[in-house]
Amino acid sequence: MKINNRRVKCVLLYPLAAAVIMSAALIPSGPHAVSAAASPDKAVSAPAPADSRGSSASGNRTAGNQPQQALSRVAVIIDDFGNSMRGTEEMFKLPVKITVAVMPFLRSSEQDARRAHELGFDVLVHLPMEPRQGKAEWLGPGAVLTSMSDAEVRGRVEAALDNVPYAIGINNHMGSKVTGDERVMGIVLEVCKERGLFFVDSHTNYRSVAGRMARELGMPPVENHIFLDDVHSASHVEKQMKLVQERALSHKFCVTIGHVGIQGKETAAGIRSGIAGMKDKVQFVGISDLVREEWKWNSRLTLP
Numbered sequence: 265m266k267i268n269n270r271r272v273k274c275v276l277l278y279p280l281a282a283a284v285i286m287s288a289a290l291i292p293s294g295p296h297a298v299s300a301a302a303s304p305d306k307a308v309s310a311p312a313p314a315d316s317r318g319s320s321a322s323g324n325r326t327a328g329n330q331p332q333q334a335l336s337r338v339a340v341i342i343d344d345f346g347n348s349m350r351g352t353e354e355m356f357k358l359p360v361k362i363t364v365a366v367m368p369f370l371r372s373s374e375q376d377a378r379r380a381h382e383l384g385f386d387v388l389v390h391l392p393m394e395p396r397q398g399k400a401e402w403l404g405p406g407a408v409l410t411s412m413s414d415a416e417v418r419g420r421v422e423a424a425l426d427n428v429p430y431a432i433g434i435n436n437h438m439g440s441k442v443t444g445d446e447r448v449m450g451i452v453l454e455v456c457k458e459r460g461l462f463f464v465d466s467h468t469n470y471r472s473v474a475g476r477m478a479r480e481l482g483m484p485p486v487e488n489h490i491f492l493d494d495v496h497s498a499s500h501v502e503k504q505m506k507l508v509q510e511r512a513l514s515h516k517f518c519v520t521i522g523h524v525g526i527q528g529k530e531t532a533a534g535i536r537s538g539i540a541g542m543k544d545k546v547q548f549v550g551i552s553d554l555v556r557e558e559w560k561w562n563s564r565l566t567l568p
Contacts, residue, residue: 335547336512339363339554340535341435341464341488341521343390344528345380346370346428351528356383358532360539360548365390365435368424369405381430386550388464389424389431391452393439395468403438408452410445417451425459432552432565435464435488435521436474443472453481460565462486462555466521484559486551490520492535496527501534505542512546517554 342355346367355362356379364380365388366373377387392407406427408420425431434456442448443465453474456463465474465487475485489511492504501522512518522531539548555561 335545336515337517337549337554337557338508338512338542338546339517339519339549339551340492341365341388341519341551343435343437343466343521343523344525345376345390346373348372349524349528350526351524351530351532352376354529354532354536355524356380358536358539361385361550361553362548363388363551365437366428366431367392367404367437368427373428377428377430386432386552387428387430388551389428389434390437391421391424391434391439392437393442395438396440396444398438408439408442408448410441410448412448414447414451417448418455421452421455425455425461431461432563433462433464433486433555436466436468438468439466440469443469443474446473446477449474449477453477453483457481457483460563462561462563464488464519464551484555484561486555486559487519488521489518492520492522493527493531496530498530498534498537501531502537502541505535505538508538509542509546517558519551519554 340358340360341363343365344367345352345355345364347370352372355364361384363386364376366377366380367390380387392403392405394403394407394409406420406424408417412420421434425434434452436443442452453463455461462484463474463478463486465472465485467488472487475487478485490504490508492501492508494500494504504520508518508520522535524531549557552563
């Protein structure tokens with residue numbers, strides 16, 4: 265009986281062992297089995313190889329085809345176009361989107377505005393406004409002064425807008441006195457709102473009332489954060505561009521201002537160098553893009 269029992273066990277166990285061996289042969293080894301099971305979750309959660317705030321090579325998407333956080337935005341405004349100033353060509357040839365602020369009533373005001381529009385750049389009227397200090401001749405024609413009547417102020421603003429084609433807004437040239445004057449700024453902002461425009465405070469006056477009054481009127485309180493060329497050298501401008509990047513990354517966006525003029529080529533060179541170091545870290549946008557996205561401003565403006 266003992267011998268028969270052993271034979272029965274062998275008969276029963278051999279087929280079972282064979283089945284186990286065959287199953288093992290069909291299942292991949294440990295590491296492959298784990299990665300295959302985990303791959304859907306890994307694909308969703310794995311970070312893209314780009315900067316944590318930037319876009320990946322696959323177009324702002326992770327390995328699992330999920331949208332990544334949007335890049336921080338930088339709006340570069342270049343002031344003082346309109347008089348064929350030094351650096352004009354270099355600014356138009358920068359490899360990113362810029363905003364062109366054109367002074368009215370000068371020899372190339374209309375030409376610069378049209379060219380900027382054709383290149384896909386936003387256009388602002390760089391409206392001369394009375395400063396607290398400075399020479400009157402620095403203002404240029406068509407300046408807004410605090411001594412003017414309400415009708416005179418309105419007339420100056422409307423005439424400047426009519427002189428610069430494709431303008432989507434205004435920023436101030438000088439203007440530290442005007443931007444602190446509620447009466448005059450109220451008229452400027454009123455004209456902007458009537459025409460579906462917005463006002464960018466260049467921030468030449470730290471006591472400016474422009475932002476507060478814009479908010480009260482339901483308009484975007486747009487202001488300059490960093491002047492690029494307060495010192496006129498390419499190396500300084502490049503350093504300022506690093507500050508622009510830092511500000512953009514910590515606050516989601518940054519508005520910065522440079523100039524054409526006596527040192528316009530140096531400013532353009534510094535901006536170009538700065539752009540190279542900011543690649544894939546921020547997105548360069550027109551001021552209208554920023555205003556629309558950040559303040560949900562939908563203009564009723566109709567361009568010619």
